Amino acid sequence: MINVNYQYEGLETIIDFVRWGGTLFNKAQLFFGHGTDNAFDESKVLTFYALNLPWDVPENYWLSRLTQNEKQQVTELFKRRIESRKPAAYLTGEAWFAGIRFNVNESTLVPRSPIAELISQRYEPWVNPDAVTEVLDLCTGSGCIGIASLQAFPNATVDLVDISPEALVVAQQNIALYGLQEAAFAIESDLFSALEGKQYDLIVSNPPYVDQIEMDALPEEFQQEPRIGLEAGADGLDLVRKILAQASTYLKEDGVLIVEVGVSQYYVESEYPELPLFWFEFEQGGEGVFAIQKSELDVFQTLLDEKCTRPLYERGAREKSDKI
Numbered sequence: 001m002i003n004v005n006y007q008y009e010g011l012e013t014i015i016d017f018v019r020w021g022g023t024l025f026n027k028a029q030l031f032f033g034h035g036t037d038n039a040f041d042e043s044k045v046l047t048f049y050a051l052n053l054p055w056d057v058p059e060n061y062w063l064s065r066l067t068q069n070e071k072q073q074v075t076e077l078f079k080r081r082i083e084s085r086k087p088a089a090y091l092t093g094e095a096w097f098a099g100i101r102f103n104v105n106e107s108t109l110v111p112r113s114p115i116a117e118l119i120s121q122r123y124e125p126w127v128n129p130d131a132v133t134e135v136l137d138l139c140t141g142s143g144c145i146g147i148a149s150l151q152a153f154p155n156a157t158v159d160l161v162d163i164s165p166e167a168l169v170v171a172q173q174n175i176a177l178y179g180l181q182e183a184a185f186a187i188e189s190d191l192f193s194a195l196e197g198k199q200y201d202l203i204v205s206n207p208p209y210v211d212q213i214e215m216d217a218l219p220e221e222f223q224q225e226p227r228i229g230l231e232a233g234a235d236g237l238d239l240v241r242k243i244l245a246q247a248s249t250y251l252k253e254d255g256v257l258i259v260e261v262g263v264s265q266y267y268v269e270s271e272y273p274e275l276p277l278f279w280f281e282f283e284q285g286g287e288g289v290f291a292i293q294k295s296e297l298d299v300f301q302t303l304l305d306e307k308c309t310r311p312l313y314e315r316g317a318r319e320k321s322d323k324i
Contacts, residue, residue, distance in 0.1 A: 013064060018047050022042070024043075046088055097148055102143070103170055115204060156201075161191075207232070211232065244297070265287060277290040
C-alpha cells in the first residue's frame with residue numbers, strides 16, 4: 001500500500017483542505033466515477049460534507065478557517081476514502097442524481113446514470129409528460145431514477161421494483177425523504193414476476209449489464225458496490241434479454257421501454273440487429289441507453305422469446321472499453 005502522510009500542519013482554510021485532499025487522492029491512485037471524475041472534486045465532496053456546507057457556497061467562504069475538530073473530521077474522511085477504497089457516496093451516505101439528493105449505502109449502486117438527462121427533458125418526444133400516469137423503474141436500487149422521474153410527470157405514480165430487499169429499504173427511505181408515499185411504491189420482484197396485471201406508460205431500467213470478464217477487471221471502488229447490481233452473466237445480457245422479451249406485456253398500447261446497457265451497446269446491437277432500437281446521444285456524457293415502443297417489441301416478439309430462452313454461449317476474450 002502507498003504510504004500516505006495525514007499530517008495537516010500549516011493547513012487552515014477550506015480551500016487548503018480541498019487542495020490537500022486532491023493531492024492525497026492522486027498520490028494514493030484512487031479511482032473515480034461515482035459522481036465525480038477527478039481527485040479534487042472528490043475531495044470537495046468529502047470536505048463540504050464534513051463541514052455541512054452546501055455545494056454552492058459563496059467563493060469567499062473558501063477562505064474560512066477550520067477549527068481543530070473540523071480539521072480532524074475532514075482528515076478522517078480522507079483517510080477512510082483512501083484506506084477503504086469506498087466511493088465517497090458510501091462514506092457520506094448520500095448522492096445527487098437529477099438535481100436531487102438521495103440516501104445510498106452499500107446495498108445500492110451509486111447513482112450515475114445518463115438517464116438523468118432524459119428526465120431533464122421530460123422524456124420527450126417519447127412520451128407526452130402530462131399524459132403519463134404509470135411509470136415503472138425496473139431494477140430501481142435506491143429508487144433514484146423512478147423518484148426523479150416524477151419531476152417530469154405531474155400526474156404519475158411510479159413503481160420502484162428490485163429483487164434486493166436491502167436495496168428496497170433504501171428506496172423506501174428515499175420515498176419517505178420526499179413524502180412520496182402516495183406516489184411511489186417499493187416492490188420486491190424478480191423483474192416482472194410480481195407485477196401481473198400491471199401496465200405502464202413508461203418502463204425505464206438501469207439493470208445489471210456487466211459480464212464476468214469486466215467484473216474481474218473492475219477497479220476496487222466498483223468492487224465495493226453490490227455485485228447483484230452489476231453482474232449479468234457470461235455476456236452481460238442476461239437481464240436485458242428477459243426485459244426485451246417480457247416488457248411488452250407490461251406496457252400500455254402507446255408505451256415505451258427505455259433501458260441502459262452502457263458499454264454493452266455493441267453486443268445488444270450485434271444480438272438484435274433486426275430490432276429497431278433508438279440509441280440516445282447525451283450532451284452531458286454517457287452512452288448505451290436505448291428506447292423502443294411497445295408496437296415495435298410486439299412485431300419482434302417471437303425473436304425476443306427465442307433469444308431469451310436459448311442456452312448461454314461461451315465467449316472467449318474480446319476487446320471491450322473499460323469504461324463503466
